[in-house]
Amino acid sequence: MNSPRLRIGRVSMIHHAYELTMVCEHRRPWFSHPANARIVAELFPQLDEQRLTESLAWVVMPDHVHWLFQLGERPLSHVAQRFKSRSALLLNRLHHRQGRIWQTGYHDHCLRSDESFRRHAFYVMENPVRAGLASRIGEYPFAWCRWPLEDDSR
Template sequence: MARKQRIHYEGALYHVICRGNNREYIFDKEEDKKIYLETILRYKEKYKFKLYAYCIMDNHGHLLIEVGKVPLSKIMQGIQQVFTMKYNKKNGRTGHVFEQRYKAILCNKDEYLLSLIRYIHQNPMRAGIKEKLDYQWSSHRTYIEKNASRLVDYKYILSILSEDINKAIKKYAELIEEEIDKEEMTEEELNKGIRQDRQPKQHETKKLDHKYIKQKTCEYYGVEPNELSKKTRKQKIVNARKALILISKEFSDISNKELAKELHLAESTVSNILSDENNKKLTQIIKL
């Protein structure tokens, strides 16, 4: 079965998790961790995405990425392929290095950015690593030590906490020291991401608020929300309405019936919009 086509949004925030094939310890050597980070930097400079946090454990890695114009799939394809080539050459082997497809969870930036950074930086603590937060292969120390970094976009995160850099670091340190219940984080934080970047399972829920989607769609198309429910042939309003239907069905729990009622459309019209492949392009570049 073909994989479901991804919808790319400029500014989308992803929590990416990469595991070694068969849970192999592909990062157990410091040299391999260094090569992986160097590869990430190479593609960060090429594709202009933002990296807010990382933690490279021995058999998996966590990345918190905000994409720009280039979709995550292309970014990760480059990173994974180059590392795989170097890893196999260095170890005289062939075949897969990573576990099939990486896992990527699209998250609500406004609500979960700081929580995800904390979750990622606390990985060594949960794994029982003696260095805990001082673990060398995470981005935590970049935040604490104010080290200039081409890899980690830490200044933006600190600016959220305070305009004063020293106060921001203090607040960050306090935030990171707060204990996260692992089960709560897994269920509440990770599953409150919008969608996983793979074929969704039936039990996965969609977590973007429909009103938020409507606001962003209207901002992109330059229309007022009340215009979406009016009878009109203006192309930008027609396109905005179609985009709202497509994105809402992809990323929220709203039903066809509810969309039809809100937009003053027949339910069959909503179904036709959703089934028309030509409409998919309308959703490709809206920034949520």
């Protein structure tokens, strides 16, 4: 359920770091198939090359994506829209279909401290472990982090 009230107070600060979560329509597990997950994973470096973002960490889960990045010169809404529209176009083309891939909207969190970076990067990278898709950080093929993270919970 998406509400315009979610956008009240939302500020997009250029060059600040964000954690962005985007969820598939009806939580359909689009990315449980490796070819689909690969399509999405390949978009992160493309958006970095276009200087829209500087990716810090990301994970493609079966039905959602977490992405930690520093925002470039365009607003957060532009980056989210570009990512979702491009991935939907590529996935629909691959599967010879039309239709929605993503839920409307997204969840964002602006990161303001080094500790916040570390906490959010660890959360992103540990997501497959918590979901039972990997036994340790670094094992899941559709996750990436700029810095090495050790699993403190074991």
